[in-house]
Amino acid sequence: MELNGKRVMVIGLGASGLAAARFLASRGAELVMTDRRRDLDRSILPGGELHLGEDDPAWLAGVGLLVTSPGVPPGAILLREAAVRGIPVIGEIELAARFIDAPIAAITGTNGKSTVTVLLGDMLKAAGRRTFVGGNLGTPLIEAVGGAYEAVVAEVSSFQLESIDRFRPRVAIHLNLSDDHFDRYRGLDDYGAAKARIFENQRADDFAILNRDDPLVWKLARTVKSQVIAFSLERPGDGGSAIWLSGDRLEFHIGEKRGTLSIDQYRLAGRHNLQNAMAAAAAALVLDAGASVIERALREFRGLPHRIALVREKDGVRYVDDSKATNVGAVLEALEAMRGPVILIAGGVDKGGDYAPLREVVQRKVKCAMLNGAAREKIAHALAGAAEIEVVTTFREAVEGAARRARAGDTVLLSPACSSFDQFKDYAERGRAFEELVRAL
Numbered sequence: 163m164e165l166n167g168k169r170v171m172v173i174g175l176g177a178s179g180l181a182a183a184r185f186l187a188s189r190g191a192e193l194v195m196t197d198r199r200r201d202l203d204r205s206i207l208p209g210g211e212l213h214l215g216e217d218d219p220a221w222l223a224g225v226g227l228l229v230t231s232p233g234v235p236p237g238a239i240l241l242r243e244a245a246v247r248g249i250p251v252i253g254e255i256e257l258a259a260r261f262i263d264a265p266i267a268a269i270t271g272t273n274g275k276s277t278v279t280v281l282l283g284d285m286l287k288a289a290g291r292r293t294f295v296g297g298n299l300g301t302p303l304i305e306a307v308g309g310a311y312e313a314v315v316a317e318v319s320s321f322q323l324e325s326i327d328r329f330r331p332r333v334a335i336h337l338n339l340s341d342d343h344f345d346r347y348r349g350l351d352d353y354g355a356a357k358a359r360i361f362e363n364q365r366a367d368d369f370a371i372l373n374r375d376d377p378l379v380w381k382l383a384r385t386v387k388s389q390v391i392a393f394s395l396e397r398p399g400d401g402g403s404a405i406w407l408s409g410d411r412l413e414f415h416i417g418e419k420r421g422t423l424s425i426d427q428y429r430l431a432g433r434h435n436l437q438n439a440m441a442a443a444a445a446a447l448v449l450d451a452g453a454s455v456i457e458r459a460l461r462e463f464r465g466l467p468h469r470i471a472l473v474r475e476k477d478g479v480r481y482v483d484d485s486k487a488t489n490v491g492a493v494l495e496a497l498e499a500m501r502g503p504v505i506l507i508a509g510g511v512d513k514g515g516d517y518a519p520l521r522e523v524v525q526r527k528v529k530c531a532m533l534n535g536a537a538r539e540k541i542a543h544a545l546a547g548a549a550e551i552e553v554v555t556t557f558r559e560a561v562e563g564a565a566r567r568a569r570a571g572d573t574v575l576l577s578p579a580c581s582s583f584d585q586f587k588d589y590a591e592r593g594r595a596f597e598e599l600v601r602a603l
Contacts, residue, residue: 163260166190169224173240174231175202178254181302182229184208185257194221196240219243226250229257232298232321235346253325255318258303260328264311267445268297268318268329270360271337271379273492274438275299276466277430278335279317281438285446285459286313298322313449320356321346330363333445334388335371337437339378340491344514354378364388371444373437374398391416391448393440395433405440405447412440414447421453427461431470432499468593470496473600478570481600484577485593490519496577497523503572504528505564506549509535510580510592517544517579524548530567534560536584557585557592561599574600 165186171194172183183195186208193210200214213221217239222228228244228251244251259266269278276299283295294306297316306314316331320343323329339354347353361370361382368388373379375394383390392404397413405414412423423443430438443456465471468485475481484496488510497504497520506528517540524531528549533541538553545551554560564574576596578589586592 163257167192168226169194170227170229171196171222171225171240172229172231173197173238174234175199175207176231176233177300178302178304179229179231180206181304182231182254182257183210185304185307186229194225196221222247222249227252229254230325232319232325236324250327251325252327253322255297255303255316255322256326256329258307259326259330261307262303262311262314264294264306264314265332265449266314266316266330267333267335267449268316268331268360269335269337269441270318270320270323270357271335271373272340272342272357272489273487273495274337274434274441275317275319276486277435277438277469278337278442279315280466281442281459281463282445283315284463285442285451285456286315286449288459289446289451289455291449291451318360320353323356323359326359326362328363330365331360331368333369333371333448334360334364335441335445336360336373336379336382337441338373338376338434338491340489341515341519342489342491342513345512350378358382361386361388369445369448371441373441374404375437389417391444393437393444395436405444407436407440412443414444416444416447419447423453423460424457425460429463430465432495434495434499435465435470468590470499471593473597476600476603478572479565479568480573481596482573482575482577483593483596484575485582485589485596487577487579488581488589489513490515490517490579493520493577493579494523496575497527500527500573500575505568505572505574506531507534507560507564507574507576507596508541508579509533509538509560510578510582511535511584512537512540513581517541520579521545521548529572530564532560532564532567535578535580537580541579557595558599561596565600565603 170191175197196213286293291312293313294311295315298319299317370386370388371391374392394406397406398404403416471483473481525548530550582592
């Protein structure tokens with residue numbers, strides 16, 4: 163892709179958009195940058211034309227390429243007008259992939275993406291490979307360009323996959339699919355179609371690693387052009403390439419590779435984390451990491467902040483931070499991983515999904531649900547009768563109320579099922595607030 167002298171527009175100047183703009187400037191592009199925020203700090207931007215506030219199609223004059231950020235909705239004025247004018251529109255991961263020579267392992271799914279991304283990165287680093295780890299996880303993929311990496315591991319979201327063109331991961335992992343982001347998508351089929359684009363440009367010598375235990379993911383095995391590797395909590399019966407749970411070990415048959423991996427010292431709780439371990443291990447194996455290296459990475463992995471992370475135990479009560487659980491599927495996983503009665507703290511900004519699938523596990527596991535934030539009444543209606551429910555306004559009230567109700571043997575679990583933007587900048591800030599309130603008890 164020739165960028166020198168080309169007039170390129172970047173829409174949205176968050177982390178990925180800003181990184182894309184800086185890269186484009188370094189390659190000699192004539193930049194046009196736009197953002198809806200009027201209070202943007204201009205000192206952090208590269209040189210170029212800047213427009214803030216409401217979109218104006220006139221800004222597209224002379225533009226030959228448009229790079230959009232994941233947070234920009236598909237119906238944005240500038241994107242619609244670019245389509246009318248025949249201006250190519252790509253995202254930051256597509257731009258990055260055009261300039262990355264190392265094999266890319268890309269991970270998507272509703273839940274577990276960050277865990278698998280970091281774990282796979284740890285496995286490849288332990289194998290002595292110079293490995294970039296980033297994408298939707300935090301560090302934009304474009305920052306891998308020019309880094310002399312031998313492997314690139316990237317978390318990719320459905321929003322990012324909407325704007326790919328030739329993005330082709332050597333290894334593509336799809337972990338699971340459940341209701342999420344229905345404030346952006348028409349339904350599960352629409353959301354799932356965006357996720358499935360991760361396989362769109364793969365070839366016969368690439369690999370698709372699919373969750374056989376998730377019917378919505380496994381059905382893709384019939385349509386992908388790459389080599390399918392299944393991961394499952396039970397041994398698949400069809401003899402294809404797979405990795406599965408076998409007692410206290412993982413067993414794998416992947417191409418010519420046969421063997422087992424010990425997981426007796428793997429620290430992450432829950433069946434979903436066993437699936438995460440299998441997915442990462444399968445990818446590491448096809449990227450030529452050895453079994454002993456993979457076992458060591460599994461043994462040493464501590465998990466990610468704000469994902470089923472123990473904050474403290476006080477007076478026999480465990481306090482667990484699962485702030486990253488921003489959808490119902492993630493909360494189901496967290497509740498199934500808990501032992502003993504749970505006091506659940508949930509709520510925040512509704513993303514358009516259905517909370518009713520929580521009823522059964524809430525009835526089994528939860529003694530009280532403390533609901534706060536913008537979605538509190540909707541969740542209360544969906545869970546009515548499944549457990550005792552207390553509706554409060556603020557996050558602080560929910561945490562302090564949960565602590566008052568907790569008794570020895572209980573777990574107070576922050577697992578919101580919602581975005582955080584009504585009270586916090588992001589899920590991480592919400593998790594830190596929980597930790598601070600818990601430590602202050």
